[in-house]
Amino acid sequence: DAGVIQSPRHEVTEMGQEVTLRCKPISGHNSLFWYRQTMMRGLELLIYFNNNVPIDDSGMPEDRFSAKMPNASFSTLKIQPSEPRDSAVYFCASISDGNTEAFFGQGTRLTVV
Amino acid sequence: QQPVQSPQAVILREGEDAVINCSSSKALYSVHWYRQKHGEAPVFLMILLKGGEQKGHEKISASFNEKKQQSSLYLTASQLSYSGTYFCGTATSGTYKYIFGTGTRLKVLA
Numbered sequence: 001d002a003g004v005i006q007s008p009r010h011e012v013t014e015m016g017q018e019v020t021l022r023c024k025p026i027s028g029h030n031s032l033f034w035y036r037q038t039m040m041r042g043l044e045l046l047i048y049f050n051n052n053v054p055i056d057d058s059g060m061p062e063d064r065f066s067a068k069m070p071n072a073s074f075s076t077l078k079i080q081p082s083e084p085r086d087s088a089v090y091f092c093a094s095i096s097d098g099n100t101e102a103f104f105g106q107g108t109r110l111t112v113v
Numbered sequence: 114q115q116p117v118q119s120p121q122a123v124i125l126r127e128g129e130d131a132v133i134n135c136s137s138s139k140a141l142y143s144v145h146w147y148r149q150k151h152g153e154a155p156v157f158l159m160i161l162l163k164g165g166e167q168k169g170h171e172k173i174s175a176s177f178n179e180k181k182q183q184s185s186l187y188l189t190a191s192q193l194s195y196s197g198t199y200f201c202g203t204a205t206s207g208t209y210k211y212i213f214g215t216g217t218r219l220k221v222l223a
Contacts, residue, residue, distance in 0.1 A: 031209045042115070043155070043200060043213035056210050091154060095209065101145065101157035102202070102211060 006092050006105035013112055018080040021108045023092030024073055033102065034067055034077050035091040043091070049075065082112045114138045116203050116214035124220045125191045133186040133217045135201030144177050144184040145202035145211065148195075155200060158186075163206075191221045 005024040013019050025032045034046040047057040049069045057067070064083070069075040079086055089109050093102040116137040123131055135144065143162045147155035161177035161184060172189040184203075188195055201214040 033211065035213070042216045044115075045210065045212055048210060050209060056208075101160060102147075103157075104154035106154050 004092055004094055004103050004105035006108050008108060009106060010109045011111070013082055015083055015112055016081045018078065019082045019110060021077040021090050023075045023105060025075070025094030026103055027073065029094035029096045031095045032069060032075050033093045035093065037089045037091060046077070084112045087111050115212060116201055118201060118214040118217045120217060122218040124222065126222055127193060128190050131188040131191060131219060133199050135184045135214050137182045137203050139182065139205050141179060141182055141203050142206040143204045146175055146186050147200045147202060148197045149200065150197045193221050193223060195219060196221045
């Protein structure tokens, strides 16, 4: 398996624009996580899905953020409208059932100017 | 509530030992440890489940005290390759909600 695949790797956008980040988890993994990493706050859990169902989205900062998982092999994180304070590295991670390791994608570095 | 790690940063010479602590305000079911190199994704080191077990991985080991809601990562005879930021990830019973700690930056000097 190629691991968790995220796209794009880098995104630069203007304030107010819509941004969509994409993630393909490892085949067979049942749980998917979206994290945001900044120097100030470290790794923050935004939302996680289990069997394609959002289980906990309490970490989503505000209504401008939304996430979907239409099927087991694809998830999106959307920011609309984007703001400069959204600039961060966004990681997607997946795990199989049970307490096993989380595999992280390479991340998307988002810059909102 | 994000687990708190200590120290925030540590500098070592090759061959020296270090301990990184992770404390949670919530009852924990499992603790994961990850290392992240600059510009890269976090990489899994080990997982500990409740029961106070200690695990080892080469010269890196960890313990988990569920009563104290704490875990510690032990780095023995550190190598240059150990440099990076270490995160603990915690999960409470019955969930896969992995919350990561505040991180500890570790630098090993030659």
